[in-house]
Amino acid sequence: MLEIKNLHVKLEEEDKQILKGVNLSIGKGEVHAIMGPNGSGKSTTSYVLAGRDGYVVTEGSIEVEGKDMLDLDPEERAAAGVFLAFQYPVEIPGVGNMTFLRTAVNSQRKARGEEELSAGEFLKEVRIQAKALKIDAEMLKRPVNVGFSGGEKKRNEILQMAMLAPKLCVLDETDSGLDVDAMKLVAEGVNALRDGERSFLVITHYQRLLDHIIPDVVHIMSNGRIIKSGGPELALEVENNGYADLLEEAE
Ligand code: ADP
Ligand code: MG
Numbered sequence: 506m507l508e509i510k511n512l513h514v515k516l517e518e519e520d521k522q523i524l525k526g527v528n529l530s531i532g533k534g535e536v537h538a539i540m541g542p543n544g545s546g547k548s549t550t551s552y553v554l555a556g557r558d559g560y561v562v563t564e565g566s567i568e569v570e571g572k573d574m575l576d577l578d579p580e581e582r583a584a585a586g587v588f589l590a591f592q593y594p595v596e597i598p599g600v601g602n603m604t605f606l607r608t609a610v611n612s613q614r615k616a617r618g619e620e621e622l623s624a625g626e627f628l629k630e631v632r633i634q635a636k637a638l639k640i641d642a643e644m645l646k647r648p649v650n651v652g653f654s655g656g657e658k659k660r661n662e663i664l665q666m667a668m669l670a671p672k673l674c675v676l677d678e679t680d681s682g683l684d685v686d687a688m689k690l691v692a693e694g695v696n697a698l699r700d701g702e703r704s705f706l707v708i709t710h711y712q713r714l715l716d717h718i719i720p721d722v723v724h725i726m727s728n729g730r731i732i733k734s735g736g737p738e739l740a741l742e743v744e745n746n747g748y749a750d751l752l753e754e755a756e
């Protein structure tokens with residue numbers, strides 16, 4: 506599903522190398538987690554994958570289902586099935602949640618050369634997904650994220666993810682300081698979307714999240730590289746011992 510090879514990335518604005526040879530291969534239906542100390546390049550990896558401005562790939566490649574992502578703009582990557590979760594946590598007063606979702610879904614369908622969903626088709630689909638995520642109809646009618654609680658925002662973001670039906674979901678949770686309830690919501694949402702085909706890259710500071718989303722593979726990132734990969738037990742090792750031993754070992 507995802508093949509990152511020898512990825513080197515620097516900032517556009519300054520001559521600062523951030524990723525220094527990342528290799529990451531995620532199979533269809535697999536859930537991989539990336540953990541690592543602050544500033545190790547986890548978020549940068551997700552941004553570069555999604556095609557965000559401000560970063561320059563100086564070496565290496567990113568392929569999704571064999572398709573080169575580096576030539577594509579963010580919308581084209583989304584159309585190819587890459588979804589960076591929680592990139593739209595913004596409040597949009599005056600725009601109903603349903604309208605926003607329908608616009609997002611249909612612009613993606615258009616980019617894929619698929620027919621747009623009619624109002625009726627969309628409504629049917631959104632009801633199915635909302636029910637699965639325990640989102641009540643009232644929330645769908647409100648303006649996007651306006652006055653939503655933290656938990657409601659998370660649910661809503663997962664609904665966006667469900668409606669866009671990506672092939673590869675990238676979740677960068679590190680900056681959001683999730684409380685336990687929000688964390689469980691995210692985990693439930695992810696687990697509901699696991700179907701043996703869809704792949705996930707879950708970036709997290711917290712081992713706790715991985716109690717709820719059991720990953721197939723855990724990677725430890727440090728100083729712009731993945732320094733160790735293993736099973737879920739690797740996350741527990743980090744939880745118990747911190748990163749110091751792993752970093753030393755890698756050196
Ligand atoms: P992580 O998500 O693992 O905490 P980041 O990918 O956010 O790490 O950051 C990796 C390094 O790159 C850090 O040293 C950070 O300060 C730096 N960095 C990332 N983006 C920028 C930017 N736009 N401007 C300046 N420094 C940046
Ligand atoms: Mg950080």
Ligand code: MG
Pocket residue numbers: 547548549679680
């Ligand atoms: Mg980060």
